[in-house]
Amino acid sequence: MSDIKVLIADDHHLMVDGIKSLLDDVEGLEIVGVANDGEETMVFVSRKPVDVILLDLQMPKMNGFQVAEQIKKKYPKIRILVLTMYDKPGFIRELLESGVDGYVLKNTGKEELVEGIKTVNNGEKFFSKEVSGIFYDSFRKEKDENTFLTTREIEIIKLIAQELTSQEIADKLFLSHFTVDTHRRNIINKLGVKNTAGLIRYAYENGYFDLQN
Known part of the structure; x- marks a missing residue:
């Protein structure tokens, strides 16, 4: 069985060196290259065979979201x-x-990183223990919150996150400006945030709008 060909896509040289030192002696893995930005990543995979990309999200020219979308297409x-x-x-x-096929944090250990590479290479999903815990806690929190946030309030949260004004939300939902403002105040009180900025931050952290925008 041939080695798993791994491409490291990250613009932080110290991080790249650290990953290479972790994986260099792992049997069954071969680091075939390093790409320091999104465009380099796309060029590399167009020229050389790659099985697994270790992808950072914040890179110049094309970020990780854009690279992931293009690679999958x-x-x-x-x-x-x-x-x-x-x-x-x-x-x-x-x-x-x-x-994407898996998600691990940069503080993960060697054993878990290697497991992640091998798992996704086999066509399975992989999430590190810490990521799984974060995702589970978020799901549980969202489930709890949704039991006391009404459907209308959740709808308004999403529109506020899109930076619509109260009047624009009112027009879109066929409500009065006063009704939207009342919902906004109720949502802020329920979530325990101080203002609209806190509400938008909540929406950002809990996936109520497209993070690429």
Whole structure:
């Protein structure tokens, strides 16, 4: 059985060196290259065979979201294991929707990282223990919140996150401006945030709007 060909896509040289030192002596893995930005990643996979990409989210020229989307469209057989410091549930949810195969944090250990690479290469999904815990806690929190947030309030949260004004929300939902403002105040009180900025931050962290926008 041939080695798993791994491409590291990350613009932080110290991180790249650390990953290489972790994986260099792992039997069955071969680091075939390093890409320091999104465009380099796309060029590399167009020229050389790659089985698994270790993908950072914040890279110049094309970010990880854009790279993941393009890879899955053009090279669906390549597996993507996101390796990032971002632990917000919204990021995890967004990447899941884009079709990535796994998600681990940069503080993960060697054993878990190797397990992740081998798992996604076999066509299975992989999430590190810490990411799984974050996602579970978010799901439980969202479930609890949704038991006391009405359907209308959740709808309004999503529209506020899209930066619509109260009047624009009112027009869209066929409500009065006063009714929307009342909902807004009730939502702020229920979530325990101080203002609309806090509400938008809540929406951002809990996946109520497209993180690429």
